[in-house]
Amino acid sequence: xxxxxxxxxxPREALAALQLKRLQxxxxxxxxxxxxxxxxxxxxxxxxEQIKSLEDLQRLPFTLKQDMRDNYPYGLFAVPMEQIVRLHxxxxxxxxxxxxxxxxxxxxxxxxxxxxxxxAAGVARGDVIHNAYGYGLFTGGLGxxxxxxxxxxxxxxxxxxxxxxxxxxxxDFGSTVITCTxxxxxxxxxxxxxxxxDIRSFALKVGILGAEPWSESIRQEIEQKLNIKAIDIYGLxxxxxxxxxxxxxxxxxxxxxxxxxxxxxxINPQTGEVLADGEEGELVITTITKEGIPMIRYxxxxxxxxxxxxxxxxxxxxxLQRMSGRSDDMLIIRGVNVFPSQIESVLMQVEGVExxxxxxxxxxxxxxxxxxxxxxxxxLFSDEIRVMQGLxxxxxxxxxxxxxxxxxxxxxxxxxxxxxxxxxKRVIDLxxx
Amino acid sequence: xxxxQISVFIENRAGKLAQATAALGKAEVNIRALSLAETSDFxxxxxxxxxxxxxxxxxxxEGFTVDKTDVVAVQVPDRPMGLAHILHILDxxxxxxxxxxxxxxxxxxxxxxxxxxxxxEQAIAALTSNDVEVLSAEAVYSM
Numbered sequence: 001x002x003x004x005x006x007x008x009x010x011p012r013e014a015l016a017a018l019q020l021k022r023l024q025x026x027x028x029x030x031x032x033x034x035x036x037x038x039x040x041x042x043x044x045x046x047x048x049e050q051i052k053s054l055e056d057l058q059r060l061p062f063t064l065k066q067d068m069r070d071n072y073p074y075g076l077f078a079v080p081m082e083q084i085v086r087l088h089x090x091x092x093x094x095x096x097x098x099x100x101x102x103x104x105x106x107x108x109x110x111x112x113x114x115x116x117x118x119x120a121a122g123v124a125r126g127d128v129i130h131n132a133y134g135y136g137l138f139t140g141g142l143g144x145x146x147x148x149x150x151x152x153x154x155x156x157x158x159x160x161x162x163x164x165x166x167x168x169x170x171x172d173f174g175s176t177v178i179t180c181t182x183x184x185x186x187x188x189x190x191x192x193x194x195x196x197x198d199i200r201s202f203a204l205k206v207g208i209l210g211a212e213p214w215s216e217s218i219r220q221e222i223e224q225k226l227n228i229k230a231i232d233i234y235g236l237x238x239x240x241x242x243x244x245x246x247x248x249x250x251x252x253x254x255x256x257x258x259x260x261x262x263x264x265x266x267i268n269p270q271t272g273e274v275l276a277d278g279e280e281g282e283l284v285i286t287t288i289t290k291e292g293i294p295m296i297r298y299x300x301x302x303x304x305x306x307x308x309x310x311x312x313x314x315x316x317x318x319x320l321q322r323m324s325g326r327s328d329d330m331l332i333i334r335g336v337n338v339f340p341s342q343i344e345s346v347l348m349q350v351e352g353v354e355x356x357x358x359x360x361x362x363x364x365x366x367x368x369x370x371x372x373x374x375x376x377x378x379x380l381f382s383d384e385i386r387v388m389q390g391l392x393x394x395x396x397x398x399x400x401x402x403x404x405x406x407x408x409x410x411x412x413x414x415x416x417x418x419x420x421x422x423x424x425k426r427v428i429d430l431x432x433x
Numbered sequence: 434x435x436x437x438q439i440s441v442f443i444e445n446r447a448g449k450l451a452q453a454t455a456a457l458g459k460a461e462v463n464i465r466a467l468s469l470a471e472t473s474d475f476x477x478x479x480x481x482x483x484x485x486x487x488x489x490x491x492x493x494x495e496g497f498t499v500d501k502t503d504v505v506a507v508q509v510p511d512r513p514m515g516l517a518h519i520l521h522i523l524d525x526x527x528x529x530x531x532x533x534x535x536x537x538x539x540x541x542x543x544x545x546x547x548x549x550x551x552x553x554e555q556a557i558a559a560l561t562s563n564d565v566e567v568l569s570a571e572a573v574y575s576m
Binding site: 205221376377378380381382383384385388389392410411413414415 | 444474477498499504
């Protein structure tokens, strides 16, 4: 079902005209109100009024996650705090989160795009949406929640965790839609089986799954194990949150990016050059309706390509192929963004720990697991077991308190972690698609 | 009156223990006593050897993390209640035993047990004043 027929099926030419008008308006606003953009445009020698076509967008500099960190917390806000009604944050590599602020209109727009996304996934009034995305600073929970209410479906604000209760509620309340990470959906299926319940017999029909990379084979497994249609949703807090792009249930092939609110480009991550339609590269997004923090040419680090062929669903908005990876070393572990450098900074704070560590990421029982291997030097070594176990417990605790991820710490012998020339191989990702 | 023990960090991987003991053998080091404390991920091999420095060098060269610790070698009467008596003395003196392990060889009609205490000096004082014999390092290395 199409939620907003007028905009979702807008002919491409009209869509481009709308994009340009909204882009120009956004550029004027950020140039006038955000010192960061004024400086970066000036440095690039370009004024907002010189952007006369969508192609001209390529003349503007990129915005990086680092720019958000440098302007922490409110430096990129384009409105005074009196107009901000919501703050969210994602994790940052230095331990400081990336803060994003929303105006009332931003929340309305986000709800609209999430309602569209739900509708595209085949969800409608009368559905019971079991929202197991985390509520809190993470955008997933509340983003999906507001969209579900906008759509007029009944939403159960479960948030993450407490799996047994999730299963009971899901069964008793007759949840028809599950929103969570793909890995958690599989975990739910297994946990239900352990309770002697067959989740396939529940009322569930659709899963709207995102916040971590997944593959076609995982989709098949989910669809089979939960007896649902598994729909891929994409978003990031820097741009909005969930609902930036979603697969339609008709095609289940590529995610429609809502082009009346975002301009997407695919660039060569090395050179920054914009690639031709269909070529694979890094996704860059410009927001053209957001008030709180407009983003100009934000480098998402996600690797994808455009699918430009018209879609069977009738939407005119182009599709992005499922994200195939990252152009940097960021890991997504159970929906949480983790940079190896974050783990490194935690380890360096523990006295005696040398910078020889390795992260082993795996998937056990359908949940991501992280093992941090730390080499034991003479400074760290003690002949007493409890001292050594205390050390690994301390590292585990520090990582948990700073990054909010549970990991296993494994102490290993010196030099047992392979040394490499140049860039160290810090991460071994054993998760299979 | 303490004895030097060397401890070695050993990952729980096949062949690691053999690699450590082979390194000692090649360096012609003789093991007097040993214990292996283990967790699911790693173990700590504790050794009393005849030539501590040679042993440490050989193991370090082999890539192992090695530490030296002072421990106490105590003569324990080889009869029922022998060890219990000694532990009672230590308990009375409020000394914590971090760990202990026995010697490979007997010394006359005594067994020899290696103790790791939180306070070696105090432990030795408590033991000797209760007529428990504590062995010198020389005596231990040359057993």
